[in-house]
Amino acid sequence: MTADILVAGRMPANVIPQLDQHFHLHVLPTDKASADAMIREVGTRIRGVATNAAQGLPLELLDQLPGLEVVASSGIGTDALNLNAAKARGIHVAVTPDVLTNDVADAGIALMLAVSRKLCMAERNVRAGRWLKGLGLGYRVTGKRLGILGLGRIGRAVAKRAEAFDMSIAYHQRTPNPDVSYRYHDSLLSLAADSDFLMIIVPGGPATDGMVNREVLDALGPDGTLINIGRGATVDEPELIRALAEGRIRGAALDVLANEPHVPEALLTMDNVVLQPHFASGTEECRAEMGQLVVDNLRAHFDGKPLLTPV
Numbered sequence: 001m002t003a004d005i006l007v008a009g010r011m012p013a014n015v016i017p018q019l020d021q022h023f024h025l026h027v028l029p030t031d032k033a034s035a036d037a038m039i040r041e042v043g044t045r046i047r048g049v050a051t052n053a054a055q056g057l058p059l060e061l062l063d064q065l066p067g068l069e070v071v072a073s074s075g076i077g078t079d080a081l082n083l084n085a086a087k088a089r090g091i092h093v094a095v096t097p098d099v100l101t102n103d104v105a106d107a108g109i110a111l112m113l114a115v116s117r118k119l120c121m122a123e124r125n126v127r128a129g130r131w132l133k134g135l136g137l138g139y140r141v142t143g144k145r146l147g148i149l150g151l152g153r154i155g156r157a158v159a160k161r162a163e164a165f166d167m168s169i170a171y172h173q174r175t176p177n178p179d180v181s182y183r184y185h186d187s188l189l190s191l192a193a194d195s196d197f198l199m200i201i202v203p204g205g206p207a208t209d210g211m212v213n214r215e216v217l218d219a220l221g222p223d224g225t226l227i228n229i230g231r232g233a234t235v236d237e238p239e240l241i242r243a244l245a246e247g248r249i250r251g252a253a254l255d256v257l258a259n260e261p262h263v264p265e266a267l268l269t270m271d272n273v274v275l276q277p278h279f280a281s282g283t284e285e286c287r288a289e290m291g292q293l294v295v296d297n298l299r300a301h302f303d304g305k306p307l308l309t310p311v
């Protein structure tokens, strides 16, 4: 029997045509009234969900899908997936690790260069006919100290790229990696004090929420730059805005924000800040590979096989 699948979040372009071939597909409308009507009609029949890391699987939706067996999410973050509730119901959950590692690491390096070399501000100047006016100078990346919060798959890929910039690399996470020679700090505070650039690439969730607080920002200091390609909530955003406004840190490049897609007004006016719309995995190739994994995980489950990339 063909399973009913709910597409509950934006999907890479290759997902829906393939799912449509193999399943009964229901694409959740974006307006709430139509979405509620669809769930009332098909909710009890849904056996699989395709979603993404940002949209996740709200508890309210989960509660209305009593026959749900499997969730395949495009992305690696599980903070919006209500993993505990899903697991408690025996629902299998898959994400898309590895295929996004290199592109997200590339974006981290691009952001570090963009903020330090004023690439976005300089570009705005040129387009506005201002050329060098008011631009000042950037600052160097090569040879500086890079602190990485979270030396996992993406963190390691960032470190590998940073080696080519002759950066001196240190990291913090809960457990040191035995197979790397980078300096390990057992506290984020001491890592921040040992960094010119501090790059965040830990998962979101209660264990990391607000971890980059006022103390950490002050340890990073007026010559330090924060780059966040992990999750917005890891940074205490009001404290970050205060630190930037008061010159207590030098700059920030943020792919992620605490309350997306809301952007705090103050950040929009700061020339020492580079902002991106949670776009670090946004290449055609990466999104196609992520989409394929979503499809392949759902197909594996309904073919009676184990998930390819379970959480």
Ligand code: NDP
Pocket (backbone or CB within 6 Å): 075, 076, 077, 078, 097, 098, 100, 104, 149, 150, 151, 152, 153, 154, 155, 172, 173, 174, 175, 176, 201, 202, 203, 204, 207, 208, 229, 230, 231, 255, 256, 278, 279, 280, 281
């Ligand atoms: P990994 O699981 O491979 O690495 C996560 C690292 O974070 C581990 O080294 C882990 O080490 C460390 N970590 C976890 N919890 C803590 C903690 N409480 N304190 C300190 N360190 C911690 O994940 P990936 O590298 O593949 O991805 C990392 C995150 O990047 C994702 O969870 C996602 O949120 C984000 N991401 C963002 C994207 C974007 O578009 N901006 C795209 C893809 C991912 P240890 O367990 O020893 O602490």
